[in-house]
């Protein structure tokens with residue numbers, strides 16, 4: 001599955017969640033706050049940068065592309081009620097996304113929101 005950046009999508013307000021990991025993994029830059037720095041360095045062990053893109057290593061060792069939240073929501077909407085029209089439960093929906101190699105931190109909450117507000121369910 002290929003994902004293209006959609007220029008019509010507004011900048012991801014939570015994109016800043018990815019930046020500290022990229023700054024640390026690419027330039028070893030850490031926040032000034034020691035606790036934040038320690039947490040970031042610990043969590044960064046799950047991430048890797050490939051060709052400038054951030055990937056998360058899942059517990060099953062699958063590399064998941066850390067995509068912007070808005071792109072993730074669009075993917076969930078397309079798969080849940082779009083052409084495929086699967087109308088599956090949130091956990092199944094998110095499991096499919098993660099197995100396809102996509103990750104974003106609000107995926108579970110986003111899937112629950114989509115299913116809760118779906119007129120077809």
Ligand SMILES: [Zn+2]
Nearest residue numbers: 087118120121
């Ligand atoms: Zn539905």
